[in-house]
Amino acid sequence: MTQQLLLDILPGATPTLESFVAGVNSAALESVRQLTAGHALYLWGSAGSGRSHLLRARAQCPGGHYLDARAPAHWLHALALDEDRSLALVAVDDVGELNDAAQAALFALFNRWRAAATTPGAFALLTAGDRAPLTMPLREDLRTRLGWDLVYRLEQLTDEDRATALQERAASRGLKLSDEILHWILTHHDRDMGRLTALIDTLDHYSLERHRPITLPLLKELLAHPSGTQPSSPHHGS
Known part of the structure; x- marks a missing residue:
């Protein structure tokens, strides 16, 4: 093996923000902790830098949702298009691995997030990948949306x-x-x-x-x- x-x-314990070992990433951790409705945050770093830990931990809030590239694209579409569904925070991990359908769904989710940012339906959007937004292997309009708000690099x-x-x-x-x-x-x-x-x-x-x-x-x-x-x-x- x-x-x-x-x-x-x-086996591993459920990730929490308290159990995240920040090291030089304390500013990124605090930004994840303080992320509020109407704001977005993109985290990037190499494998093992703690991206998934932070996204899973933050998505445990009431109304929080966590998805990664393995999730069916229609799940992400549902979050983007079902305006009757109340959202507090959506975390989308490994965005560089999303297929075409999932990229289209994330694009729609960004548009919903931006349109709702100053309304009672506002929610937080937390995304992560292994490289900086503009170098991600994604459709151009989605790459630019990843950098719309805060961006942090996670160091090993x-x-x-x-x-x-x-x-x-x-x-x-x-x-x-x-x-x-x-x-x-x-x-x-x-x-x-x-x-x-x-x-x-x-x-x-x-x-x-x-x-x-x-x-x-x-x-x-x-x-x-x-x-x-x-x-x-x-x-x-x-």
């Missing part, structure tokens, strides 16, 4: 930021990670904090199930058996 597949199946966290965040996550669960374990995690896994946090949570559960302290051999055992199935071993009588 590849490392990427393993990290994809590890440093290893020091990640190490601190992982220690804090472990401490919240009553754990202390050794420098050896932290170094191994940071040098052997991707840089996405959501997946790294999920790994710490899963390691805690695995340690409790096995009644064993958290050590590097235990971590490697977990990664070799991600389903949580006890690896077979010879039976020893008492």
